[in-house]
Amino acid sequence: MVLSIKDLPALAEQGVSIPQYDRSQITAGVVHIGPSNFARGHLFKYFDQVLKQDPQWGVRAISLKSNKEKKPLSQLAREFVQTAILPMARFQKPALPARHKPTRKEILKNQDYLYTVNEQSVDGTQRSVIGSLMDVTEVSEDPKGALDVLCDPNIKLVTITVTQAGYGHDPQTGNLDFERDDIKECLSRMDMPSTTVGYLVAALERRMKESAPPLTIMSCDNMEANGTILRQVVTTYATQKSSKLRKYIEENITFPSTMVDRIVPTTTNKDIFNSKAAGLDDEWPIMTEDFWQWVIENDFAGDMPDLESVGATVTSNVEPFELMKLRMLNGAHMALGCVAGLNGHTLVDKAMKNPKLKEFIQNFMHETATTVPPIEGIDFAEYQQRLIERLENPEMSDQLVRLARNGTGKVDTRFANPLKDAKAAGADYQHLAFATAAWIQYLKGYDDKGNLIGENIKDDSGTPLGINDKKAVESGLQDMARKSNGNPQPVMTASGLFDADLMKDQEFIKDVSRHLRNIQEHGVVEAINAISLTVVTQPSKIPATQPAP
Structure with a gap:
């Protein structure tokens, strides 16, 4: 009807x-x-x-x-052949014009x-x-x-x-x-x-x-x-x-x-x-x-x-609500997009079925909650549980690449700012630091097995979305990430989104470096196991990460 x-x-x-x-x-x-x-x-x-x-x-x-739709060069070339070259062949009828695709307004x-x-x-x-x-x-x-x-x-x-x-x-x-x-x-x-x-x-x-x-x-x-x-x-x-x-x-x-x-x-x-x-x-x-x-x-x-x-x-004051949502939900979205994407997942609810990934997100939310001021009438534990239920909802099977897209423009509110506040308060921050390392690894564009992230998820023109972070590519952050070799500082410094005092904190830098090396050498799940450890103590159960081409 x-x-x-x-x-x-x-x-x-x-x-x-x-x-x-x-x-x-x-x-x-x-x-x-x-x-x-x-x-x-x-x-x-x-x-x-x-x-x-x-x-x-x-x-x-x-x-x-x-x-006005921007068409990829491959499509323009194909249309040129169909409308200009092929009709020149003997008995070849000119190609019919493409069917009008209604705009959203229409x-x-x-x-x-x-x-x-x-x-x-x-x-x-x-x-x-x-x-x-x-x-x-x-x-x-x-x-x-x-x-x-x-x-x-x-x-x-x-x-x-x-x-x-x-x-x-x-x-x-x-x-x-x-x-x-x-x-x-x-x-x-x-x-x-x-x-x-x-x-x-x-x-x-x-x-x-x-x-x-x-x-x-x-x-x-x-x-x-x-x-x-x-x-x-x-x-x-x-x-x-x-x-x-x-x-x-x-x-x-x-x-x-x-x-x-x-x-x-x-x-x-x-x-x-x-x-x-x-x-x-x-x-x-x-x-x-x-x-x-x-x-x-x-x-x-x-x-x-x-x-x-x-x-x-x-x-009269929206700020505590903003922080609660930006850090506990949006931050968890981006963290899950990066971490689960590196693990080869494509859908949110499927990723949440992995006990290690779910546990990581729960701990991430718990850490970010400590950086949010109390809100009258809001129980952070209940709010966190509702967020987990929303992520697990199979009827809302969202794409992980959508959660992590344009991360370079969001990492400040999702990771950098709560990291600064957690460090200043002397609170736990290892899962936030791990998410930062996972983001740097994610910028490379390849998962733990060397597969292109977002390869099977395409835009309207049929082009794979990849990490869908134009700013990271154009600013050179992706190239820096691919050359990081376990050192997060070049990317973090070049992004300009991490607090200057935080970047001078050698303990913090060592933590992010450790997490990044563990992700690169052992894969993201084994690295999660080692978040509270100095090094990975068990052999990796998955192939070592393939170098990005």
Whole structure:
């Protein structure tokens, strides 16, 4: 059954949860930049729940991504042969043009901007149709339309999920990175913005001129102090236009920090097939878990949706929640991605069936928990157990390469910062140090047996994902890792993400070096056995690691 407004009653008869409000009566109060799977599986569901009681919080989405598909050279060459060379042969008919592949906006528009969220657990799947999304504007198609959406005086809240790389900031300082090519380009033609911060500032300047109401702009990406970072880059960029604009932003716009949590994997062809098999003709369904969490700093410029009434937490201090999630969950994700990837695993739940890997992750979480301040109402032991259950959920069989991707841009919040805090407090840190060594070994791109990591996991063009860390390759960190020979210092120093005092701590450096040598010489599982030892005392039960070509 095609997903559409007119067919919602029939879906309800099948046991599918449908919007409990008249969709024709809702109005837009929220703009979301970056309508990713995560946003649709997390934020938009909260707004869907709010709409049951207040119709003014519909969502209009803006996508900054281009619809132009980048094709690999091999594909371009193949298309040239098919369309230019082969038709020249006698009696050969010209090749037919490729079938149009609908964009994600087109998919959603064809479904009246409805889609399904499939919450999967060991008890089964709960399917819900989400109706909070009203439309999507593609900047590549309609740049002026995107600004019009942001400048609508009825919009009171802007939420953002563009990943950590989308803020144009220097992760070390949190300031706008004027050396980034995209920021340079954006600053050189401020009347034609092309970045998140550029569009926000252009919209705020126009709202200032049009005397639009104050605005709350909320980052929902996985960064510590994400609201502070967003405020910093926006005000710094605005200063390049005028001090008047900066003052307006400081007095009328707020940037609350947030913590969001829900595992929402990439939609696969199998997911689409299974959705249709269940009677839902949804071309872009969301598969997710039965857990979700949203913690929001109480710093609002004006009216806000009552998110607390549908399960969100509003607090004066988000930082402890951020640290808990970034270190205990996201840190464990990255650690498992590296460690289990080196062991040859590809799926999270399968890796968690290995007792040694599971024990390592439990100990890693325990160490990171000691670096998180106490949170009223939160039992870290219970939280850790819930995290383990989520990782073990066979219905959420996520790819390990996704957990470890772009690690070079995340190792500071996941490993380096908690290491610094653990060392300063005199707490245990060996599993954090081991995860750091595993990350350096993972950067090489090969598992314990010399196989290419991510070889059987391909992107849309058919290219193996590998470690999926562009920054590591371009910055030379991968080459350094391949030449490390048991010495972690070149990679750690060149990354610039580890505390200077920590890098001077010879005991710490010796620990990471020991773990790295053990991983390289004996494989990651045997190295785990030796975390609390000086050297590996038992012969390796698996072949020694093959040198990376």
